[in-house]
Amino acid sequence: MNLPILTIITFLPLFGAIWLLFVNGENQEKIKRIALVIAIGDFIISLPLFFKFKLNTSEFQFIENVSWIKEFGISYHVGIDGISLFLFLLTSFLTLICILASWNVKDRIKEYMIAMLILETGMLGVFISLDLFLFYVFWELMLIPMYLLIGVWGGPRRIYATIKFFIFTMAGSVLMLVAIIVIYFMNYEATGEYTFDLLKIYNLDIPMGAQFWLFLAFFFAFAIKVPMFPFHTWLPDAHVEAPTAGSVILAGVLLKMGTYGFVRFSLPLFPYASHQFVPLIAWLAIAGIIYGALVAMVQEDLKKLVAYSSVSHLGFVMLGIFVFNIQGMEGSILQMINHGLSTGALFLLVGMIYERRHTRLIADFGGLTKKMPMFAIFFLIITLSSIGLPGLNGFVGEFLVLVGVFKTNVLYAVLATTGVILSACYMLWMFQRVMFNKLTNPENKKLKDINMREWALLLPITILVFWIGIYPKPIISRMDVSVNHLLTQVDEKYKITLNKLKIEDEEAAYAIKEDESTEHTIEVD
Amino acid sequence: MEIVIPPFDLKSISPILIITISAMLILVADVFFRKTFRDSLGYISFLIVVLTAMVACTQMGKTVYSFSDMFVVDNFSVFFNLIFLVSTAIVILLSVSYIKQEGINYGEYYTLILFATMGMMLMAGGADLLTIFLGLEIMSISLYVLAGFRRDCVRSNEASLKYFLLGAFATCFLLYGIAMLYGTTGTTNIKEIASFLANNPSLSNPMIVTGTSLLIIGFGFKVACVPFHKWTPDVYEGAPTAITAFMSVGPKAAAFAAFTRVFLVALPDVEQKWSIILWVLAVLTMTVGNLVAIVQKNIKRMLAYSSIAHAGYALMAIIAGGDFGSSSLLFYMLAYTFMNLGAFAVVIVLGRKGKENANIEDYSGLGFKHPLLAVTMCIFMFSLAGIPPFVGFIGKFYIFSAAIKNGFIILAIIGVVNSVISVYYYLRVTVVMYMKKPVREFAPLSLSPFVILALIITLWGTIHLGIFPARLIDLAQKSTLLY
């Protein structure tokens, strides 16, 4: 296809943001409409990717490769494969949802929408970048609008939260920058070519010692973003203070960048180190699963609860990635999408009652089902999806992850599976306290059920929730080849390194032998 | 005895000549035709600078040694000349209304700025320590005056005095260092020093080592690296804002130009020693600059500390050395020129006569009162913090790459960690602008077409060069030192 479709999709929101710059800020309706049209348009033109995606090739598709900074070998190289395809689509979908969800933002709507659209460009860019430098640029770029979204339109402690968010993420990612540069020069030494092109760097065989440090540098960047225990503390704060749409994007897309980074970069670039780090990551992931769930259980604030539940869910994703088999990996990718949908929806739902009641404390609610039956149904479905009820989306991903984990390490699987119990505990307990029981708080008696706009927000997500739960094949089949390719790639490189290690050992042994023999000869002499 | 008149290669110093002559003409014009020119001196100097820049551009691509090898025109110096001229031009744009508002609209203001620029160009093109010293002094003396240009303002006086005393003090060290090098090598010419050192054991010679160290003190003072940085915050705070802006970019770049040329061309054989010293200084500079910047309340002071920190990053480029190092320095300096001048431009726009409003808290709520200005400021702040897609990011990236390429990975890591710390105080400005309620009424902005032009240029530089830096990088790579 000659049309640079990825570029169009990625930069259309930016174009929209620039357009909005020139719209009079007083005209709120117009601004909202423009933003919505851009988001809808973006989503619609991203849909063909799904249908035109070729299932039988592991190559990247819809590739565009233009030299950007020739002097450094930096190119605007974008493309998607089965791994990024869905995250890409999820991003355009969730942004659309978010813009619609922000309809009631009154305060400085223009800047809000601009930030939102720029954010979309940044996020989309992250998922399509096939150039390390480009990736890093997008990775950092989306920090700014997110930072503003939380900081300007957030709750009372927004400044603390947003700075924490920014600095946490930045602290992780600068080390990655150093690592990227190191890889760049390593590649130069190996091939004599200055390039940041990921596909070329994939062929690079990084020495084991270096892999360790480089992996660690990437690890911090991604682990903070995921966020893995114990780097997660920015998340609850950021979620609680962020406006609804911010939370949705944060949970739905931003966190996935971390896990995506592991899949796209850490694994294929440092296969040996990745294998070496499995115990650490697995234990952290498991700790995250259990810890996140336990802490979520005792939260008093709905958003915080959902935030900690994200820590738990993302633990599954991490675990799935680091078992190096197809079920784990596909489960993880699917789980990324699922988490994006269900947690995103949870934040939407929380946002809806927050808009009505201006509180998120669980204690302030109770018995809402009586007043908001439709809301209750959606809430229930999403809650169950988050719990991982079979037949809904959450289960498929979670189960695949667990199968993958089980194949490699039973203990990990057993511990991770406890998350299944715990998730039911905190979600249902929360659901009970919010939706069930007697409606006692007089404030809640005036609550209105969801309106048309909110229907429009929740229905598509719910449909997807069911679709992925019941018939995930179209999704899994699209990632199959890519995931397989990735795993083979990792495996082959890992084996090469192992062989080298073996040879080195043998050589060392041989050298020792030789030493002994020479000593011997000396003695003879 | 035959008297040979050496060739006068005036073409090689044409930019300097133009600036010098026009600076003097402006002085004359101000004295004799004050009425006629009063307001137009600014435009005239701006045009002169632009003209000089065009002339300077034509010098690109060739290497000419002139005046008995005392002066050199090579891509390195041309590139630096362009940096100086760009910064001077922008500062003149910022000054036109600023000095009027401050009531210091005297013709010698422009003359001094032009002289300072001339000094910088001399420094960048100096192939002899004497030329470099001369350039340095011409630049410094002009700046001493400029710093105290608001002569009825005590702070300005104080800034001037401090700058002057300490500057002269530091110059003595520089000179003593030069003397020592001269004493050992018998020459002050950079190339000759280099060849002398290459042929003689230099590392064990205490004179050379001491001389090198003394040079570090002298240049270190000018680039404001810790522990010779202490004048910076005070002078930056007290000087007229436009001059602060000027000082933070042009003279700093000039000092780096001389620093780089002397250390990379003349003293590569002592690199083993000075690179370690500079390594420590760079780390100290970055760290102290950033840490203290965090607790600043005055934005000019904060920017002063930030400029100290940036000097630390730039030092990394010198330490890294090689083509990559010097080209990254070139790029970084230009990048820094744009973003820092931009930030100061916003500070100037928000200032009033007698009331600078330079406390960060004064910016509360700016984001809603003057959204465009706030966005502009945000962009500069993010760029200074090194966040893509702005030019500051590419600059830092370039420098870190250079450091890593030459094996200074730990230095690079310290550098990036520092840039995270720096994020904190840059963000605070944006936090105040966007996330705090206004604490005061905003007076109408002191916007004039010139300031707007300056803002547009700096914005363009910050954004455009951030997204499409390829050509500039190409240029910088072609402008590395020609040995």
Added chain:
Amino acid sequence: MILFTWYLILSGVLFSIGAVGVLIRRNAIVIFMCIELMLNSVNLAFVTFSRQLNSMDGQIFVFFIMTVAAAEAAVGLAIIIAIYRNKATVNVDDINLMKW
């Protein structure tokens, strides 16, 4: 003939005296004079080296230094006068409005 080293030692001593003077004196003008002293010690060093090496470069350098010192003196004194006008003191310890 006196050894060159003595001149150099003298120059070093002068430089040190100047430097210490800068540190311990409070009057701006005296400080400035100490700086001048340091400059002149540099001059002495240059001239010494020049003699030793039989090269004129050092002496030329000295001329430049002297010129520059003169220029500095002019500017410096003007600055000191300006501050004296505003603050009626040239005690540098009283001149610390800006700190931290």
Added chain:
Amino acid sequence: MPYFFGCSYLDLIGYVLLFPLAGTIINGLLGKKLSKFVVGIIGCTAIGISFILSFFVFIDLLKLDPEHRVFEIDYFTWIGSGSFEAIAGLQVDPLSVVMILVVTGVGFLIHVYSIGYMHDDDGFYRYFTYLNLFTFSMLLLVLANNFLLMFIGWEGVGLCSYLLIGFWFEKKSASTAGMKAFIVNRVGDFGFILAIMLIFVTFKTIDFTEVFHAAPEHLQMGSFVAIMITLLLFVGAVGKSAQIPLYTWLPDAMEGPTPVSALIHAATMVTAGVYMVVRCNVLYTLAPFSLTVVAVIGGVTALFAATIGLAQNDIKRVLAYSTVSQIGYMFLACGVGAYITGIFHLVTHAFFKALLFLGSGSVIHGLGGEQDMRKMGGLKKYMPTTYTTFLIGTLAIAGIPPFAGFFSKDEVLLDAFSKGSLFLWALGAFAALLTAFYMFRLLFMTFYGKSNMSKHVEEHVHESPMSILIPLLVLALLSILGGFIGFPTASAINSFLAPVIGGGHHGMIDGGDLHHVSNSLMFSMMGISTGIAVAGILLAYLMYVKQPDLPAKLVGKFKLIYTIIYNKYYVDEIYDATIVKPTVKTSFILWKIVDVKIIDGFVNAIARIVELKGEVLKLFQTGYVRNYALSILLGGVIIIVCSLVLL
């Protein structure tokens, strides 16, 4: 009409599922706008059609050769990832047919019953939606042809149970009970999921047929893997079927509407565990140790729950404990290898327990919601039909011939004795005694004696409407006749289900037939169990009809034991104190200490330190020129010295 448009009914098995699902969707989406009548009709019709279809499926299956009574149909690949594949496919074999007949049959009756019972409830449509969804899930559970699909149904019924227990969500106890049910079930699911994964890893497939086919070759008799698989599966079964130690949710589940208790918490869902064990009998047979565990847990639960049942006063709770106890019997049977007996008891239990629950519902309905037996009494005259049917049910559960329960329970005890041990038999037998006792205690307290009803209630007591009574009558009939499908020596269910047992590997596994048991043993066992039942009944008669003050005296005498039993051995409290509270407390500590204090504290401390450093370093900037000059000089000296000396 064996063939439907030329195709076998077996092909239409999907429709058995489809109708309840359609009912769910229609009622769920439109129910609010439809009248209660229509909603009820839709709900019942959906299940009714399902039942009829099931019946024809059954007939069609019967036509097949007994050895080949397996029909599988695959619809689509549900999850396929690498070598892992879960197909959305159904399997019809004698076992699943028995189950779907029970589910749809009893389910249909309860749906009909619900129309009357729930008539005044605002959430009528919601109720029927859930109920239809439940039926769908339950059918999926029993029809699935692989473990994972079964797990959908497994969780689906759990969800419906959750929703229906908490149906009156405004009642805190109800919503809490729902939650408890779900979470406790999740604990079981934990085992189930692990079991599925272990099965996949072991057999590379999760398809029933393939797994059971491969099992005997793959797994050694009594091998560790076999034991693990079966034990983990059993953890799932324990959760779902409310066995020790995960039974506590079931009594609480009585917060739901009574028909729900009848359908979900008596007849169908809770027996899913038994179904699962029987379905996996091939695996269990390979793991004798697991079988022992199953048997012991079943037996102990049977007795344990029965003792609790002795002292409860809530009519539904007594029934709930009796359910726990009866399921214990089923597991006991399975545990000794008599899988078919387990299923047999499951079927009869479905009949009489549904009957009992519906009967109690009728009572509760008649009394306007009263559930405490101490406030009932003498209802015989007010509600004769209910009484009669209830009596039949009670006789059935007590094991009086020729009621359904007699045959099945007797067989369980016989198997426990002949294939298990005396100990297991003793557990069962003693539990049977207690069962007879507390069930008749319930009957007597409710229908006999003098009325303890309040005036207000007494005035309004009435016999229930027909929609309630008809299901009662049908179920009563089934409770009388149901046992004959497993009539000793000519057991229809035995021969029908036999092919299921052993997964086609005959000879290896005893198909649960009883022919090797001598007739004398069989008849003497029958006599003994009948005797036990009669003894229990007489005891109850003595205590609650003849000498109504005796219980109080006994209570006074055995105060401690009574208190313990009355408080259900404090199991809930123990769980609360040892698991729930510590977990919550730990979580609080994790949050408030680890998260806020340690991790965040660490982060904030770094920020603070950075800032403090800035504050300190700032102080060096004194503002004095001489000071600055000093730092230049000092710095210079240090540099020179270092470069000269150190470097």
